[in-house]
Amino acid sequence: MTQxxxxxxxxxxxxxxxxxxxxxxRVLNALEVFTVNLVSSPGSGxxxxxxxxxxxxxxVPLAVxxxxxxxxxxxxxIRATGARxxxxxxxxxxxxxxxxxxxxxxxxxxxQGSFLFIENVGNLVCPAAFDLGEDCKVAILSxxxxxxxxxxxxxxxxxxxxxxxxxxxxxxxxxxxxxxxAANLKRVNPDIExxxxxxxxxxxxxxxxxxxxxxxxxxxxx
Amino acid sequence: MTQxxxxxxxxxxxxxxxxxxxxxxRVLNALEVFTVNLVSSPGSGxxxxxxxxxxxxxxVPLAVxxxxxxxxxxxxxIRATGARxxxxxxxxxxxxxxxxxxxxxxxxxxxQGSFLFIENVGNLVCPAAFDLGEDCKVAILSxxxxxxxxxxxxxxxxxxxxxxxxxxxxxxxxxxxxxxxAANLKRVNPDIExxxxxxxxxxxxxxxxxxxxxxxxxxxxx
Numbered sequence: 421m422t423q424x425x426x427x428x429x430x431x432x433x434x435x436x437x438x439x440x441x442x443x444x445x446r447v448l449n450a451l452e453v454f455t456v457n458l459v460s461s462p463g464s465g466x467x468x469x470x471x472x473x474x475x476x477x478x479x480v481p482l483a484v485x486x487x488x489x490x491x492x493x494x495x496x497x498i499r500a501t502g503a504r505x506x507x508x509x510x511x512x513x514x515x516x517x518x519x520x521x522x523x524x525x526x527x528x529x530x531x532q533g534s535f536l537f538i539e540n541v542g543n544l545v546c547p548a549a550f551d552l553g554e555d556c557k558v559a560i561l562s563x564x565x566x567x568x569x570x571x572x573x574x575x576x577x578x579x580x581x582x583x584x585x586x587x588x589x590x591x592x593x594x595x596x597x598x599x600x601x602a603a604n605l606k607r608v609n610p611d612i613e614x615x616x617x618x619x620x621x622x623x624x625x626x627x628x629x630x631x632x633x634x635x636x637x638x639x640x641x642x
Numbered sequence: 643m644t645q646x647x648x649x650x651x652x653x654x655x656x657x658x659x660x661x662x663x664x665x666x667x668r669v670l671n672a673l674e675v676f677t678v679n680l681v682s683s684p685g686s687g688x689x690x691x692x693x694x695x696x697x698x699x700x701x702v703p704l705a706v707x708x709x710x711x712x713x714x715x716x717x718x719x720i721r722a723t724g725a726r727x728x729x730x731x732x733x734x735x736x737x738x739x740x741x742x743x744x745x746x747x748x749x750x751x752x753x754q755g756s757f758l759f760i761e762n763v764g765n766l767v768c769p770a771a772f773d774l775g776e777d778c779k780v781a782i783l784s785x786x787x788x789x790x791x792x793x794x795x796x797x798x799x800x801x802x803x804x805x806x807x808x809x810x811x812x813x814x815x816x817x818x819x820x821x822x823x824a825a826n827l828k829r830v831n832p833d834i835e836x837x838x839x840x841x842x843x844x845x846x847x848x849x850x851x852x853x854x855x856x857x858x859x860x861x862x863x864x
Contacts, residue, residue, distance in 0.1 A: 463788050542795075545765050564812065572711060572764070
């Protein structure tokens with residue numbers, strides 16, 4: 421298979437994905453649902469952050485789509501908070517695509533003005549290329565991962581509107597420089613917003629909750 | 643594009659990769675080079691582990707192939723130890739393939755009986771499917787990532803001969819259960835070997851160095 425043929429195949433896959441994503445976006449906009457696509461490496465703490473976010477958002481309508489290669493563990497953790505969650509298992513697949521998400525939307529019966537959180541497969545590469553119909557991607561980095569990650573995986577941070585530096589409670593134990601994280605994030609995406617927090621201790625969680633509520637209110641006001 | 647067509651394309655890519663991998667393996671076997679394909683999430687500490695490994699192996703011939711989407715930072719870190727290193731940038735790509743590695747081999751001029759370390763792109767999904775011609779894959783998990791990772795990304799741990807639980811110095815700070823990590827690893831791959839270590843403090847490094855030397859000696863004795 422030649423390189424040209426491979427690129428042609430890739431373009432065809434992405435173009436088909438984009439048309440499904442547009443369909444999802446029409447549904448989500450009609451419902452005034454503010455939708456966040458959470459992307460990160462495996463083990464950045466997405467599910468713990470999401471459980472704590474749901475707890476703090478309190479009595480607002482929301483739902484979750486969970487993506488993993490295998491297991492329904494994360495959807496079960498989310499359901500234990502009382503929130504509705506659908507698990508998608510991608511099997512060999514390395515990312516969620518808009519077609520899978522469309523089927524999950526059909527099952528979720530979203531209420532108008534909800535939040536929808538899509539927890540993507542843990543992968544700092546492939547999910548960057550796939551629009552799911554979301555309002556924005558939010559990239560989560562554990563501070564244990566190292567300050568060079570934005571430079572080494574620039575596509576993901578270019579595609580994201582917000583970067584969360586999670587597990588700040590571990591920062592004192594691993595010689596990490598939060599200013600260098602921020603500088604490297606801005607180097608690949610000058611417009612990216614940054615919130616440092618610890619889902620475990622609660623430090624910084626207020627800023628994230630405020631960010632979410634402001635974004636959802638702005639969407640409803642349009 | 644239909645599902646059948648996609649699978650056909652994927653099979654063609656993997657089959658072409660396998661033939662390049664066989665070519666690499668013939669070269670590496672002829673040179674009695676013990677080759678390790680290091681796979682993990684971004685931020686598991688592969689490069690730090692590799693620098694410390696090189697330091698401890700001392701005066702033995704070795705070389706390194708570094709894979710990243712962008713930057714030559716890791717190859718520079720390796721070269722600072724005195725070892726030879728070639729950087730491969732995959733651009734949009736999410737894994738190294740055997741064709742790229744073949745070109746790197748041509749540039750490395752390996753000495754007989756060397757170690758070759760291939761540091762793959764940080765990604766717990768896609769590199770599992772691509773044979774590079776290595777003797778074995780070694781999967782590295784940072785203990786901060788969570789005990790469920792082997793269950794959620796089973797392909798990678800099924801494909802690996804050894805799992806390294808890295809950053810054990812952070813274990814006391816993040817409520818991690820090393821026995822549960824081991825149990826989950828064995829659940830997806832009963833044959834997998836496990837070494838817990840901290841490249842930062844040196845704890846457990848001796849076992850890893852002994853493992854490498856024994857494997858290389860076994861290969862040379864064949």
